[in-house]
Amino acid sequence: RQTIHFNRTVADPIKAEIFANKDFRIGMSHAIDREEIIEIVYDGQGVPAQLGPVESSPLYNERLANQYIEYDLDKANEYLDKVLPEKDSKGFRLGPYGKRFSFVLTVSNDLGYGTTRVPVGELLVHYWEAVDIEVQMNSVPDVQFVQYKKDNELECTLLTGEGGAGLTAIMDPRYYVPTMYPGVFGNGWWAWRTNAVDSVHVEPPQYIKDLYAKFEKEVLQASSPEQR
Numbered sequence: 001r002q003t004i005h006f007n008r009t010v011a012d013p014i015k016a017e018i019f020a021n022k023d024f025r026i027g028m029s030h031a032i033d034r035e036e037i038i039e040i041v042y043d044g045q046g047v048p049a050q051l052g053p054v055e056s057s058p059l060y061n062e063r064l065a066n067q068y069i070e071y072d073l074d075k076a077n078e079y080l081d082k083v084l085p086e087k088d089s090k091g092f093r094l095g096p097y098g099k100r101f102s103f104v105l106t107v108s109n110d111l112g113y114g115t116t117r118v119p120v121g122e123l124l125v126h127y128w129e130a131v132d133i134e135v136q137m138n139s140v141p142d143v144q145f146v147q148y149k150k151d152n153e154l155e156c157t158l159l160t161g162e163g164g165a166g167l168t169a170i171m172d173p174r175y176y177v178p179t180m181y182p183g184v185f186g187n188g189w190w191a192w193r194t195n196a197v198d199s200v201h202v203e204p205p206q207y208i209k210d211l212y213a214k215f216e217k218e219v220l221q222a223s224s225p226e227q228r
Contacts, residue, residue: 001161002120003051003175004028009188009202010155014095015103018083019156019185027079029068031131032124036071041119051175054164058225076131084133093132102134103155110142117158152188152200159184170219170228177215178208 006019006028018024034048048069053059084093088100095101105124107117121137128135135156140148148154161175169176178186178193188202193212195201204212222228 001046001049001164002116002158003161004124004156004158005154005175005184006156007152007154007184007187009152009186009204011152011200012155014097014101015155018095018101021083023079024083026068027076027083027131028128028133029076030070030072030079031076031127031133033071033127034069037120037123040123041116051161052164053169057164057166057169059167059169073131080131080133087132091132092134100134102136104136104138105156105158106138106140106145106148106154107158108142108145109139110145112142121158149182149184149187150191150196150199152191152202154184154187157184173215177211 006025008016008020010016010019029050038044038046038048049065050067050069052061052064055065080093084095084101086094086098088094092100092102105121107121109118118137118139121139125135125137145154145157159175174183174190175185177183178190182190186204186208188200189204189208190196191199192201192203219228
């Protein structure tokens with residue numbers, strides 16, 4: 001499966017603030033026709049789901065797996081109107097200072113594991129344009145993608161969906177908590193947390209630091225699987 005990551009540590013403070021807004025992400029999620037992606041890109045193999053432990057995992061949570069996956073443009077616009085209500089003369093949404101809100105969706109076109117990211121990305125650009133969000137897609141070789149990541153220049157990207165099987169969400173929680181593994185939604189936080197070499201560090205806000213501490217103390221040091 002594919003996962004979408006809005007980088008909340010990107011250098012542009014306006015984009016970082018909007019990406020951090022839950023209403024924005026909910027609106028963008030409702031704008032995606034997952035059934036169509038599955039049919040076109042994956043030959044009908046798969047079911048729509050939110051990023052989270054899959055049904056076979058003991059950590060499965062039905063609400064987390066299914067929230068905000070309904071393709072509904074009215075709902076998408078309802079949520080996006082809470083964040084970016086104003087539009088320009090061409091109908092695209094404006095940011096808080098009257099400039100068109102636009103971001104780049106960067107995907108790796110590496111043939112080893114990224115063969116579906118370009119077609120999925122192209123569909124996402126189309127879906128988000130339908131709710132008046134301007135997005136440009138940038139398809140790059142993996143070596144360039146990695147450099148963008150180190151430089152914290154990825155605004156939005158697609159990655160695979162590790163973290164759903166078994167107990168992976170605890171052992172490798174990169175898509176939930178940016179701890180010792182890179183979670184691109186908090187790329188700069190991860191670099192700061194791990195003191196990553198040749199990477200841009202962004203000190204996280206206190207609530208993210210608290211999340212680190214909670215994960216390390218209450219999850220990793222828990223005495224039973226039930227507590228974890």
